[in-house]
Amino acid sequence: MDLEAPIAEGLFIKRLNRFLGIVNIKGEYFYAHIHDPGRLEDLLKPGVRVYLRQGRGKYPYYIYAVEASDGLILIDSALHSRIVEWLISEGYVLNGYEITKREVVFNKSRIDFLLRKGDAQELLEVKGCSLLKGEIALFPDAPTIRGRRHVKELINAVNRGLEAYILFLVVRPGAKLFKPNWETDPKFSQTLLDAVKVGVKIIVYKIGIYRWKIKPLGKIPYAFR
Incomplete structure (x- = not known):
């Protein structure tokens, strides 16, 4: 998947x-x-190199990516759903599913995608x-009421007889x-554990950025402790 430079x-x-x-761009x-x-x-540490796109509002730029010890890291969260949509369409994850x-x-929340495979939705x-500590990716890196609400909605969906996935898109190679x-x-964290216990399925998929292209790096395992 090509990214804008x-x-x-x-x-x-x-x-x-x-x-x-x-x-700081060339001294300004x-x-x-x-x-x-x-x-x-x-x-986002002082002095780290950042890559910028044209601002979408009143500021001239927005921070698009940052250099880190393990490569170029995308920090534009608006792209996450688009990247996952591409991964699904190319068969890297959830092969055989289509986004409908x-x-x-769903209830009082918005869930990113409804998928279909045959008669299954x-x-x-x-x-x-x-967030990366050593070789362990961690989510979230700040308390997230919204994220917990989404997981609770997936629990509600499974309890009603639906199927549900949560996909963690890890942007740290x-x-x-x-x-x-x-x-x-x-x-x-406890809500996520509760979700798995009732049947919500977890996928953890890793990507990298190389020459402003998304490179799929495959699934990685997860653990709760």
């Missing part, structure tokens, strides 16, 4: 709030939108994972194992 690169200076940072300082609600503390609907309203929720982040969000 950045229009500029620079150095990250500091984060002002959840969605705004300052970058600019505001840059951060399109990822996570803390990103292991990625996007942004599916399944709900699929996508979560992007960018160095990851070899995925775990829920009990330390940061024990409520989400």
Whole structure:
């Protein structure tokens, strides 16, 4: 899958709030939108090289990707569903399924996809994972009430006789194992464990970025402790 190339690169200076940072581009300082609600503390460090796209709002840039020890890391969370849609269409995950609907309203939440394979229909929720500690990918990197609500809705779906998946899209090539982040969000982690117990299925899939193309790196295992 091809990605749009950045229009500029620079150095990250500091984060002002959840969605705004300052970058240095050739000696000039600019505001840059951060399109990822996570803390990103292991990625957005002062002095790290960042890649930028044209801003979508009042700021001139938004941070698209960042250099890390394990490669170029995408931090534009708006692309996660699009990447998973491509992975499904190319048969890398959920081979044989087709997407019949996007942004599916279920109870009071929106679930990313409704899938079909023959007569079977399944709900699929996508979560992007960018936190890496050692070789372990962790989600979430900040407490997520919304994420927990989505998992609860998948539990409700299974209890009503539907099938449901949650796919963690790991954007860290160095990851070899995925775990829920009990330390940061024990409520989400417990809800995810409860979901698996009732039959919600988990997929953890890893990708990398090479020359502004998404490279599928395959499934990785997960554990709860």
